[in-house]
Amino acid sequence: MIEIIELTKKYGKFTALDSLNLQINKGTVFGFVGQNGAGKSTTFSILATLLAPTSGTAFINGYNIQKDTKAVRRQIGYMPDFFGVYDQLKTSEYLHFYGASYGIPYQERQKLIPRLLELVNLSHKKDVYVDLLSRGMKQRLCLARSLIHDPEVLILDEPASGLDPRARVEMREILKELKTMGKTILISSHILPELADMCDSIGIIDHGRLIAQGSVSEIQAMLHQERTIVVKFLGEAKRVISFFEDDPFVSKLTEMEKGSLQFVYRGTEEEQMELLKRAVLQDLQIISFSEEKANLEDVFMEITKGASLS
């Protein structure tokens, strides 16, 4: 579990992090979304005991990041947004080095490292020098490195940045696997749709302040109290369009393609149910009536336009 209390970081007059409060429960995957300079990496660096906060504090599994630094380091696996590797080390040696740095005995590492390499799909590269690996492979190796001491909390700063689409998909699959292993994961990304189907909850940070927190749909509801509905139907479009246009809670109705339309609905869930019921009773030949999943990127762009939600 991660608990952040009034965390503030100032560099002279510039406030990088402004009284951040956050609670992430055990086993949760929390996505941290924000533009460059929003304060994501600063937060992660403080949690990883690499940067001292100006005020406020944080706890990781009950350990204070300022007082119990060694215990915190044992609890976390940290992957920075930018990192280097030791050129002259082989992949397995790289993991051995970090394993030894956490005090894991050699015999134990011998069993552990092949498992980690398998998890990140690098078993075939165990004897290859680290600097010869591709960017995506290095990212995966760094992720394996962050897991070497079996931490309960993972702090992953933009783990998918700079990766090609295939490598992103691979990284996302590994993170899903880690989620099933019950790890508490704090992850940041600019690739917002990547987080949408992976995170239990997201936080939007802007100018050092957390301006929204919740599930993707909660944040969307928070924004507009409105939902985007997609309707697929058979038969004459004119009659269907006319029916929905007559509803006072419907707006921005657009016909997308033949037999499909989309509109924004501002009513309650009960009113939405009634709308669907009436459409069926009117024999409109509805095939499907569904809420479009919130596009996190849209939400992010909307939220970080400047309007504070808190």
Added chain:
Amino acid sequence: MKNFTLNPVLNKELTLRFRSFKSYLGILFYLLALGLIIIGFIFIETIAYGQNFFRPSASREMFMFLSALQLGLVLFITPGLTAGVISSEREKQTLNILLTTTQSSTSIIVSKLVSSVAYLMLLIAASLPLYSIVFLFGGISPGQFFITAGFYLFSIITFGTIGVLVSTLIRRTIIAMVTAYSILLFLTGGTTFLTVLLSEISYGYYGGNVSGFFPFPYFTAMLNPFFVLISVLEPSFNDELTQYTGIHFPLWAAFLISYTIIAAASMVISIKKLRPNMQRG
């Protein structure tokens, strides 16, 4: 990486250092330079006396020359090896990850220093066959040889700690190197100049009577490893300095104390500054 009795950072540093071809090239060029200078010394010595053989009595001079030369070379290499140990990790973006492990700051700093010192000791050990040329002609006791070796080790450790300190405090390797070399220059060239200058002032102050008490040349000389090496190999140098300064305390002991303080302070500051103080933002 198999050796788990060694500290992991030290183990990794030694692996990386001796896996690099540059390290072996360094040893080769070091020995070539040292060997050529010794052969040159013997050649000049032979010509100077118009003889076709090397005088055994010149062996002691050659040992002193070789010792001073080796000290100069080793001190010149030390900042190059140590002033980048932390800053280069920072530049390569590997330091942050290392600092989030449970390795203590002391362990990281000490391992970095030891790996650099180990390489320098290897250079000195590799030069032993060249020293055997000196022993071939006699004039040097094994005791003097071991004292010289111990003196090298001590100087290397102290200058190594200074290198590690600037590497910890200064983010850029190139600036850390320039700073480390500047400190080295002051502790060798700077103190030589000051010692000579202050001795001249002392001579002038006492109007040619050099038996007065003017301690300042002693304080600068005790920081200079070359003066200390000469005082160890040539005790008459000590007597002369005592005449100038009125201080009877052995120069090597003052050197030992002052350099121990410098090394200890450098280590403590490096260890404290490696990680941020999480209590103060």
